[in-house]
Amino acid sequence: xxxxxxxxxxxxxxxxxxxxxxxxxxxxxxxxxxxxxxxxxxxxxxxxxxxxxxxxxxxxxxxxxxxxxxxxxxxxxxxxxxxxxxxxxxxxxxxxxxxxxxxxxxxxxxxxxxxxxxxxxxxxxxxxxxxxxxxxxxxxxxxxxxxxxxxxxxxxxxxxxxxxxxxxxxxxxxxxxxxxxxxxxxxxxxxxxxxxxxxxxxxxxxxxxxxxxxxxxxxxxxxxxxxxxxxxxxxxxxxxxxxxxxxxxxxxxxxxxx
Numbered sequence: 460x461x462x463x464x465x466x467x468x469x470x471x472x473x474x475x476x477x478x479x480x481x482x483x484x485x486x487x488x489x490x491x492x493x494x495x496x497x498x499x500x501x502x503x504x505x506x507x508x509x510x511x512x513x514x515x516x517x518x519x520x521x522x523x524x525x526x527x528x529x530x531x532x533x534x535x536x537x538x539x540x541x542x543x544x545x546x547x548x549x550x551x552x553x554x555x556x557x558x559x560x561x562x563x564x565x566x567x568x569x570x571x572x573x574x575x576x577x578x579x580x581x582x583x584x585x586x587x588x589x590x591x592x593x594x595x596x597x598x599x600x601x602x603x604x605x606x607x608x609x610x611x612x613x614x615x616x617x618x619x620x621x622x623x624x625x626x627x628x629x630x631x632x633x634x635x636x637x638x639x640x641x642x643x644x645x646x647x648x649x650x651x652x653x654x655x656x657x658x659x660x661x662x663x664x665x666x667x668x669x670x671x672x673x674x675x676x677x678x679x680x681x682x683x684x685x686x687x688x689x690x691x692x693x694x695x696x697x698x699x700x701x702x703x704x705x706x707x708x709x710x711x712x713x714x715x716x717x
Contacts, residue, residue, distance in 0.1 A: 529566040530597030531558040537607035577606030591669035641676040658682035
C-alpha cells in the first residue's frame, strides 16, 4: 500500500517495541503502518501490550466525540485558589488571555452551580459523559488538580472511575494518570498546555475510531513534541509513558528551557 495525501496519517512510537511507524488509513478506515527512519535516543524501561491508533479489529468507523475543559483564572481570587498565591499584574493578564483563547477554541470552563464545588461539577460531568475522550487543562499541585473555587480533584483516582479516556494536560500529569487517564511526562507552562491540548484534540478528531488510553498517550506526547518544536523550549529526550493492559510502558522526559 502506498501512502497518499488522501489518507490521514500519524507518526507514533510503537508502545510494544518503541519503533517509529507512520500510521495511515486505507479506504476501509483501518490504520496500517509503514516503517520509517528516525534518529532518536530512546530508553525503554518496561514494555507490555500494544496499541493501534484509532483502530480496533472488527470495529466500524464512527465519529469520535470529545469534551474539552479548562481550569484557569479570570481574576485574582481564582488565581490564588488555583496557584496558592496572589498574581502579579502580568501573570493575571497572561492567565486571562490564555483562558479567553481556550474558550474561543471550544474549551469549557468548569464553574459550580447549585451548591456543588467546581471539582464535584467536573467529576459529575466526567461520569455522565457520553464522549469518547475528555481533555482537562490547568494546574496541579502534586496529584491535586486545582479549580478556580479552590476545590481539587485527585488525579490518581479520577481515571479509575467509569468514564471516557481522560487526557490530563498539566504538569507531570503522567505521574498520576492511570486507568482511563493519560498525561504529560513533563512540566509545561499554561500557554504551552493550551497549545498541546489543541493539537491533541485535532489528532483525536482526525481518527476514524475512538482511541484507547494507550492510543491517547501516544497522541498526547506527539502533540507535546509538535508544540515544543514551535517554541523556544527544546526537547532533549522524550519517551512514552502510560499504562497498557497486560503490562506497562514507562518513560522519562527531560524538558530544557533555553
